[in-house]
Amino acid sequence: MPTIEPGAVRIGRRARRPASLALRVTAWVGLATTLTFLVAAWALEVSIEEHFAGQDLAQLRPVAQTLRLSLDDAAAGAGSVDLQRRFAETIADHHEVYFRVEGADGRVLYDATPSGLAARAHAEPAVQKLDAAALRIWTTGGRSYRGAVLRIDRDTVILATAIGYHLHFLAALQRALWLGTLSASAFSVLVAWLAVRQGHAPIRRIGARMRDVSSEHLDVRLDPDKVPVELSELVASFNAMLERIGQSFERLSNFSADIAHELRTPVTNLRTQTQVALSRARSAHDYREILYSNLEEYERMSAMIGDLLFLAQAEHQLLRPEPAEVDLGAEVAGLFEYFEAWAEERGVRLQAVGHARRIRGDRAMLRRALSNLLSNAIRHTAAGATVTVRLGSDASGWLEVCVENPGADITAEHLPHLFDRFYRVDPSRQRNGEGAGLGLAIVKSIVEAHGGSAGAVSAGGLTRFCMRLPAPASKARH
Template sequence: MGIEKRARRPTSLAVRVTVLVGLATTTMFLLSAWSIEHSIERHFARMDLAELRAAWASVDAALRRDRISTPNPAQSQGLADAMAGSHGVSIVIRNADGRLLYKTVTPDLDALVRQVPATANLNLDALHIWRTSHHVYRGAVLRSGDKTVVVATAIDFHLQYLRKLQNALWAGTLVASLISVLVAGLAVRQGHAPLRRISARMREMTTERLHTRLDPAHVPIELADLVAAFNAMLTRIEQGFARLRHVSADIAHELRTPVTNLRTQTQVALSKARDVDAYREILYSNLEELEHMSAMIGDMLFLAQAEQSSVRRDASGIDLNAEICGLFDYFEAWAEDRGVRLELGGQAGKVDGDREMLRRALSNLIANAIRYTQHGQSVHVRLSQDERWVKIEVCNPGTSIPAEHLPHLFDRFYRVDPSRQRRGEGAGLGLAIVKSIVEAHPRIRLVRMSLPPLAVSCRRRFAPRDVPQPIRVIQDELNPDGALENGCHANLGKLDVNT
């Protein structure tokens, strides 16, 4: 298998924001420069149009008055007098045959006649620009009766001004864009200062300072959710470290008693010579302690695997009646020895789920119920179902657990009365394993406890047999912490299974 390609780091937020602001401001400046240039260019065109209209009005009036049809010096003087007030305007007049009737001292303007048709109205749409060898003109080809008149004015000064203005606008746009990018970069850096301060505070966090929290009130509102999420993560980590410390202490405490017993019994056995039966009795006693330790270590290993989600889960159809009857057969001899009756009531259909995990959870509940049920009493397992749920309740009689112990019933090694640690009662991991199964299985979730009567509940939702997807988990009214190997409870447990 080849080495996976390393994921590309996303572009810096500061770079992205700065580039975006720079593009936006540059675009705005470019549009502003184009608008200014276009507006001034239109203004010059209107100025030229006004000047050409004044000259055209005088020439048209003279042509209609003098009825010029052939070249005539006297009439040409009249046209020159009409053009006297129009400085900078050039004119060419030809008759219907194309003969030149009059022209000002100007380069050849006849090229415009060959390029555009004549019109009777002088407006912006009639104006055209063309170049000669030395100048640039704006003009129009007009009709006055049967005559063709070309009026034009040089716009070199206007174009020169526009070129200078254009250079100034583009230079200003470039400078303004660079300044805006610089300011945007500084603003983004300043805006990220709270993030840098938060990062510095986070780097100060150590396992000895997990109690420290960031104050959401001292950060911008945009970062309040981040700070709240970080504080929540710290709380979970702190709780995890606390549980780890407690578990380590509990394991040491639980192992100390059997190890001490083994050492004491071995020392006693070695203190003097004994017969074979005495050694055999000591070895059996040691074996019992070793089996107790082995069972506890196996339970701890299962809990660790469940927390790491390494427990294999295989979904299959489960016949709940058959499973519970099988568990009753398994516990029957022990229950008879303790004088406890096992009773199953109700019916339930098949559900989809992990058979081994459900069996182990039910086994722990039933075992706890048998262990803490008085002689002559009964353990009841009741099945019921509706359109959505199959419910499995494991109930036994007993005294109520004090309310202060309820939040800890699913903790490892927890007992309501620590002095009641007797041989055969287990290590206090029964409901801790049930809780781990519930949390490890994607379709199981513990719900809250209700009083009275006392009921330790967990709800298991299954998809219908023909629906393969997992089902959402819901949570009711129980603090899902604790273990129930404590000798005093009423309803031991309930599993709700969605059909």
């Protein structure tokens, strides 16, 4: 079986590259212009030829009328000599007009036609009426004639006029029209190419500006008011794309810095404790205490790495909730028992308000989201205050679970970013055992994996984090 070289495939793909926009526009404009000029030239030529034919017909009609009168008189008894004289006078009165009169018996009564014209004319059928449809063009002896074969009573008349001047004029006109058409087409193609090139200048300038974009120059923006209206939407989309890329790059940079910061502390602790342990011989009990301390740091790093992997799966839509019947009220009650000792230690009370119907969702994920919200609220609640979990549904039937705690208001500029990874309302604040700052990001990922949304409001000394989940009749997103 024959094989195909990769290079051949690349060449084939390169050969199928679409033609440039300039070539397409220029080709279409050139084709349209050429066809327009050709049609116009053809129409002009036909019009002039019809005009000449009309002139010839107007010149032949009086001759035909005179011949008809002469033949009528001859039939009434006029002499042969008188008829010949009248035929000769008819020829004299009309320049470049020729005719031949044949009797019913085929005898030639009068012949003033050039040599060979009668033989050519006899190939045409005789007509009763001289009009444009009856006219024919005959060529003999190097000259051209337009005429017709008439039937006048029982006689036959071959009537013609020379059209050499007309044909010469038409030939010269045709050459001029062809030359003009080609010149106009070439000129229009050149103008179209220049217009397209000039019209594409804004696109080239946009491309040049785009080439300036790099990780160090994400602040490049284009002014939609300085480009043609057809490109304003493209420029707006480009600016919006750069804005999103800039935000993503900033989040990625902050994310990398936060990971380095969060990992540096436990690694530093591990290294310091290990160096201290190795500085001198110690008892088995001391070594055991050092290992326990190191184990705490390992668990902290392991938890953070697990959270990061979870968020990475959520970001790439790899989370697959396993749907089951979940009683959120029972889950909240279970979490109250779990956090009861910690809450008492901090002097914080826990209470639940309202009730929630059962929903279909992943029990472990939803419990983890509720746990993160509850632990976050307890951590930021002062002693003597109460953390409240509100269960209910909105007017559209969506289920809402809100965890609220009293405390200082969070400014509006921070609210949209609270669910970002490693986001700090106060960047100078160190966590020191308060978690890696991934809890709210995990809550958002879990809720969105179930087809819901998460949000936060803070006003009047009360901060509320809410999960909005589909109603029991809705299907969770898989």
